[in-house]
Amino acid sequence: MRSVKFTWLLMIFVVLAATLSPRVATSSQSETEKRIGALLARMTLAEKLGQLQQLDGEGNGTFRPEHPDLIREGLLGSTLNVRGAKNTNQLQHVAMDESRLKIPVLFGFDVIHGYRTIFPIPLAEASSWDPASAQRSTSIAAQEARNSGVRWTFAPMLDIARDPRWGRITEGAGEDPFLGAAFARARVRGFQGTDYSAPDKILACAKHWVAYGATEGGRDYNTTDMSENTLREIYFPPFKAAVDAGVGTVMSAFNDLNGVPTSANPFTLTKVLRGEWKFDGFVVSDYTSVKELINHGLAADDPDAARLALNAGVDMEMVSRLFNQRGPELLKEGKISQATIDEAVRRILRIKFRLGLFEHPYTDEARESSSLLTASNRAAARAIADRSMVLLKNERAALPLSKALHSIAVIGPLADDHRSPLGWWSGDGKPEDTVTPLTGIRAKVSPATKVSYAKGCDTQGDSTEGFAEAVAIARDSDVAIVFVGESAEMVGEAASKSSLDLTGRQMDLVKAVHATGKPTIVVLINGRPLTVGWIVENTPAVLEAWMGGTEAGNAIADVLFGDVNPSGKLPVTWPRTVGQVPIYYNHMNTGRPPEANNRYTSKYLDVPWTPLFPFGYGLSYTQFKISNLQLSAPRISSAGKLMVSVDVENVGRRAGDEVVQLYIHDVAASMTRPVKELKGFQRITLAAGEKKRVDFTLEAEQLGFWNREMRFAVESGEFKVMVGPNSEELLEATFTIENQ
Numbered sequence: 001m002r003s004v005k006f007t008w009l010l011m012i013f014v015v016l017a018a019t020l021s022p023r024v025a026t027s028s029q030s031e032t033e034k035r036i037g038a039l040l041a042r043m044t045l046a047e048k049l050g051q052l053q054q055l056d057g058e059g060n061g062t063f064r065p066e067h068p069d070l071i072r073e074g075l076l077g078s079t080l081n082v083r084g085a086k087n088t089n090q091l092q093h094v095a096m097d098e099s100r101l102k103i104p105v106l107f108g109f110d111v112i113h114g115y116r117t118i119f120p121i122p123l124a125e126a127s128s129w130d131p132a133s134a135q136r137s138t139s140i141a142a143q144e145a146r147n148s149g150v151r152w153t154f155a156p157m158l159d160i161a162r163d164p165r166w167g168r169i170t171e172g173a174g175e176d177p178f179l180g181a182a183f184a185r186a187r188v189r190g191f192q193g194t195d196y197s198a199p200d201k202i203l204a205c206a207k208h209w210v211a212y213g214a215t216e217g218g219r220d221y222n223t224t225d226m227s228e229n230t231l232r233e234i235y236f237p238p239f240k241a242a243v244d245a246g247v248g249t250v251m252s253a254f255n256d257l258n259g260v261p262t263s264a265n266p267f268t269l270t271k272v273l274r275g276e277w278k279f280d281g282f283v284v285s286d287y288t289s290v291k292e293l294i295n296h297g298l299a300a301d302d303p304d305a306a307r308l309a310l311n312a313g314v315d316m317e318m319v320s321r322l323f324n325q326r327g328p329e330l331l332k333e334g335k336i337s338q339a340t341i342d343e344a345v346r347r348i349l350r351i352k353f354r355l356g357l358f359e360h361p362y363t364d365e366a367r368e369s370s371s372l373l374t375a376s377n378r379a380a381a382r383a384i385a386d387r388s389m390v391l392l393k394n395e396r397a398a399l400p401l402s403k404a405l406h407s408i409a410v411i412g413p414l415a416d417d418h419r420s421p422l423g424w425w426s427g428d429g430k431p432e433d434t435v436t437p438l439t440g441i442r443a444k445v446s447p448a449t450k451v452s453y454a455k456g457c458d459t460q461g462d463s464t465e466g467f468a469e470a471v472a473i474a475r476d477s478d479v480a481i482v483f484v485g486e487s488a489e490m491v492g493e494a495a496s497k498s499s500l501d502l503t504g505r506q507m508d509l510v511k512a513v514h515a516t517g518k519p520t521i522v523v524l525i526n527g528r529p530l531t532v533g534w535i536v537e538n539t540p541a542v543l544e545a546w547m548g549g550t551e552a553g554n555a556i557a558d559v560l561f562g563d564v565n566p567s568g569k570l571p572v573t574w575p576r577t578v579g580q581v582p583i584y585y586n587h588m589n590t591g592r593p594p595e596a597n598n599r600y601t602s603k604y605l606d607v608p609w610t611p612l613f614p615f616g617y618g619l620s621y622t623q624f625k626i627s628n629l630q631l632s633a634p635r636i637s638s639a640g641k642l643m644v645s646v647d648v649e650n651v652g653r654r655a656g657d658e659v660v661q662l663y664i665h666d667v668a669a670s671m672t673r674p675v676k677e678l679k680g681f682q683r684i685t686l687a688a689g690e691k692k693r694v695d696f697t698l699e700a701e702q703l704g705f706w707n708r709e710m711r712f713a714v715e716s717g718e719f720k721v722m723v724g725p726n727s728e729e730l731l732e733a734t735f736t737i738e739n740q
C-alpha cells in the first residue's frame with residue numbers, strides 16, 4: 001500500500017515537473033521579451049543604432065578616450081579588447097550611472113585558447129580527439145575572462161580548413177566536419193555552460209560564418225567558391241552543432257562566398273541560420289567587414305554597405321560605423337526598415353538580458369588577480385597539452401628517453417622561446433609565464449644529468465653562426481633534442497604561406513646535428529602541418545608538440561621522458577609537399593583512382609599521391625591491435641541503426657590511450673560520395689595486455705547527404721564501414737540500407 005502511494009506521488013511529481021518547467025522557461029522568456037519591448041519603446045533612433053555598434057579598445061585592455069562620451073549618449077553598445085575588472089567597471093559605470101536608458105555595455109575579447117592561462121592552440125586540442133578536454137579548457141578560460149570583466153568571447157572558431165597554407169588553420173579543429181562538430185559543441189558548452197549568466201561563464205560566438213577556411217590559394221581573406229552541397233556537408237556542420245548547443249552569437253566572415261560576401265549574404269545569415277536552424281541570438285560582423293563590402297565590389301559606397309549588411313542579417317557592426325552613420329538616411333529613404341533596425345536591437349538586448357548583464361553589470365575587482373593562472377589552471381593546461389601531442393615517428397623505441405641520461409643537448413630556436421607556445425591568439429597570456437621546453441626538461445631529468453642548450457639559429461634569416469655551438473654540444477651529449485617549427489607570428493590571422501617547409505636555416509640545423517651521429521630527436525612546435533619529409537625519413541623520433549600553451553615545456557618533457565604516453569592523432573592531413581594541397585582524406589574518388597603502374601590515373605609525376613601522414617594518424621609508446629569487426633545486422637532501414645563493434649587490445653608493455661575511429665563510404669549513390677567519412681570515434685584507455693570491446697552506434701540518418709534537389713536524404717544501397725587507428729589502416733565490412 002505504501003509503495004502504491006509513493007508511486008502515485010512520484011507520478012504526480014513527474015507530471016507537475018514536466019508541465020511546470022517549460023512554463024517557467026516560457027514565462028521568463030516572455031518576461032524578457034516584455035522588458036525588451038519596453039526598452040525599445042523608449043529608445044531614440046540614435047540609441048537603437050548605438051546598440052548595433054561595437055568599437056575597439058586598446059591592445060593593453062584600456063578603453064579609448066571617445067568611449068565614455070559615446071556610452072553616456074547611448075551611442076555604443078559593445079567594445080572589443082577592453083578588459084580587466086577595473087577598465088570594464090569604469091566604462092560600465094558610465095552606462096549604468098550616466099546614460100539615459102542604463103543599458104549595460106557588452107565587453108568582448110578574443111579568448112581563443114585561454115585568457116591568462118593559455119591552453120594548446122585549438123588545432124592541437126583537436127589532436128586529443130577528446131572533446132572533454134576542450135570543454136575543460138574553455139570553461140577555465142571563461143572563468144578567468146569573466147573575472148577580468150570579459151563577458152563575451154569571439155570563439156569558438158569553427159572553420160573547416162583543408163589548406164595548411166592558411167595560417168588560421170591553427171585556430172580550428174582541422175579538416176573534418178564530424179570532429180569539428182564534436183569540438184564545436186564542447187567549446188560552446190565550456191564557455192557558456194547551460195546558462196551563460198552564471199558567474200563563471202561567458203557568451204560564445206561561432207565564427208567565421210561561413211566557409212572562410214576555404215579561401216582560394218590559402219590566402220587569408222580571399223574568395224571562396226563552392227557548391228551548396230559542399231557548403232552544407234563540410235563547412236556547415238560545426239556551426240549547426242554550435243547553434244544546437246545554444247551558442248548566443250555568430251560572427252559573419254570576411255570572405256566572398258559564391259559571389260555574395262558573407263557579411264551581406266541573406267542565404268547564410270537569414271535563410272539558413274534563422275530560418276532553417278532557428279538561431280535567435282545575434283550576428284556580429286567581423287572587424288570592418290561591413291565597410292569592406294565596398295572593396296568586394298558588392299556595395300557602391302558606405303550607405304550601400306550598411307544597407308546590404310543590415311538587410312542580409314548582420315545585427316552588430318564591429319569597428320566600422322556605417323550602421324550608425326548611415327542608418328538615419330537609409331531609413332528616411334526607405335532602404336532599410338524600422339522593423340529591421342528594431343529586430344537587430346531586439347536580438348542584441350535579448351542576449352544582454354540572457355547574460356544577466358542588467359542585473360550584474362560589474363566585475364568584482366578584488367577577485368580578479370587571485371583567480372588567474374592558478375596552480376589548478378596550470379595543471380589543467382599541462383594535462384590537456386599532454387593529451388594533444390602527436391608522436392609521428394618512433395623508430396626502435398627511441399622515445400621515451402631515460403631521466404637518468406648522462407647528458408642531453410637541447411637545441412633549436414624554439415627550445416627556450418617563451419612566446420611561440422602561446423600561439424597567435426594568446427589572450428592575456430604572458431610570455432614570462434610560459435614553461436619553455438628547456439625549463440621543462442631541466443625540471444624533469446635527474447639532478448645528475450647535464451643539460452646543455454644552444455639556440456643554433458633563428459626561425460627566420462640566414463645566419464648559421466650558432467651551428468658550431470649546437471653541433472659541439474650535440475657531440476658532447478648522449479642525445480640531442482632539436483626544437484624547430486614556427487614562431488607565433490607565422491601562424492594565425494594574415495599568416496598565409498606558399499611554402500610549408502621549415503623557415504630560415506632550421507632544416508640545415510637539424511641536418512648538422514644529425515650529422516654528428518648522435519641520436520637526434522626532433523620536436524615540432526608549430527601551428528599547421530609542415531613538409532618535413534627529410535626529418536621523418538632520417539631521424540629516429542619526431543614529436544608534434546604544436547603550440548602547447550603556458551605549460552607546453554612541462555608537457556613536452558612529460559612525453560619525451562615517458563611520464564605520459566602520447567595519444568594524440570592528427571586532425572588534418574599532412575602533405576609531403578605544398579603542391580599536393582588541397583589534400584584531405586574525405587575526397588571523392590575520381591574515375592581513375594591512383595594506381596602505381598598506370599600513368600593514366602589520378603596522381604602526380606613527381607611525388608606520391610599519398611600524404612606524409614594521413615588524417616587520424618598518431619603513435620603511442622605501446623601498440624594496439626584492433627580486430628574482430630562485427631555489425632549487428634547485414635541490413636538496416638533508412639530510419640534504423642546499426643551497432644558496429646571491434647576488439648581493441650593493448651599488445652604492448654605499458655598503459656596507453658587509443659583513439660578508435662569509424663568511417664563509412666556510400667558505395668554508389670545519386671551523387672558521388674567521399675571515399676571515407678568519419679562518423680564516430682572513441683578514446684579509450686587500456687592497461688598493458690588489456691582488451692576491450694568497443695561499440696559504435698551508427699544511425700542511418702548519419703549516412704544521408706544533400707542530394708541534387710538540395711534535400712537531405714538517406715539513400716538505399718550498399719555501404720562500407722571501416723574501423724581503425726587512423727584513416728588508412730582500417731578493417732572493413734559492408735551492409736545495406738533498404739528504404740521501405
Ligand code: BGC
Nearest residue numbers: 080110154207208286287493
Ligand atoms: C578576426 C576575428 C576576431 C576579430 C576581433 C578579426 O580580424 O578575423 O576572428 O574575432 O578580428 O579581434
